[in-house]
Amino acid sequence: MQLRRGELAALIGPSGSGKSTLLNVIGLLDSLTAGELYLLGKPTSTMDDAARTLMRNETIGFVFQFHHLITAFSVLENVLMPLMIRGSKPTPAQTERARSLLRAVGLEQFANKKPNAISGGQQQRVAIARALVTEPALLLADEPTGNLDTHTAGEVFELFRRFNREIGCAVLVVTHDPRLSASCDRTINLVDGHITSDAANVASS
Numbered sequence: 648m649q650l651r652r653g654e655l656a657a658l659i660g661p662s663g664s665g666k667s668t669l670l671n672v673i674g675l676l677d678s679l680t681a682g683e684l685y686l687l688g689k690p691t692s693t694m695d696d697a698a699r700t701l702m703r704n705e706t707i708g709f710v711f712q713f714h715h716l717i718t719a720f721s722v723l724e725n726v727l728m729p730l731m732i733r734g735s736k737p738t739p740a741q742t743e744r745a746r747s748l749l750r751a752v753g754l755e756q757f758a759n760k761k762p763n764a765i766s767g768g769q770q771q772r773v774a775i776a777r778a779l780v781t782e783p784a785l786l787l788a789d790e791p792t793g794n795l796d797t798h799t800a801g802e803v804f805e806l807f808r809r810f811n812r813e814i815g816c817a818v819l820v821v822t823h824d825p826r827l828s829a830s831c832d833r834t835i836n837l838v839d840g841h842i843t844s845d846a847a848n849v850a851s852s
């Protein structure tokens with residue numbers, strides 16, 4: 648399977664078919680037992696842990712079903728977290744980028760609030776801003792709208808589309824909602840660990 652630069656693809660398939668496993672492998676959270684994973688054209692299986700960690704931090708953004716925001720930190724600090732774990736204080740330019748991402752997801756006014764003070768849909772939008780703060784080449788989202796209502800889920804997908812167009816980051820998103828997968832450029836169907844279909848969507852928006 649090849650995901651091209653700037654592509655927005657949906658990954659669908661029954662529960663247990665291996666969607667999360669595939670995302671974890673692509674995101675360098677799990678290791679391969681066979682085959683090879685190339686990121687930005689580079690083979691990853693021969694990389695040591697430090698190189699994998701660096702590649703993960705610099706290249707990939709993650710959005711999960713449960714946002715995993717840290718309740719003790721403010722919304723803005725949560726967005727800055729992927730930069731802070733690099734060990735140095737975020738630069739003013741990086742902080743401004745975090746703010747502008749919060750603005751883009753409509754949440755700038757909550758920057759200094761704690762995650763518990765905002766709704767589930769808003770928390771997921773914070774998680775999207777956090778995933779994009781490092782300007783990743785690839786955004787991986789594992790059932791990001793799994794516990795959101797239909798309307799809020801649609802808004803989250805509109806954000807994926809928008810950042811995909813504006814930043815040009817490739818997006819691979821797992822969803823069970825056929826309308827959401829149809830809004831992507833491409834749908835990859837996984838059954839029992841095998842890709843059973845992989846085709847461009849005709850009327851993606």
Ligand SMILES: Nc1ncnc2c1ncn2[C@@H]1O[C@H](COP(=O)(O)OP(=O)(O)O)[C@@H](O)[C@H]1O
Nearest residue numbers: 660661662663664665666667668669670821837
């Ligand atoms: N940590 C694990 N150890 C062993 N088997 C696992 C583990 N995680 C998932 N599996 C198994 O791998 C298969 C794929 O799981 P998963 O990738 O979570 O599927 P999906 O995300 O499509 O629901 C399933 O059969 C699941 O039970």
Ligand SMILES: [Mg+2]
Nearest residue numbers: 666667668789
């Ligand atoms: Mg899963």
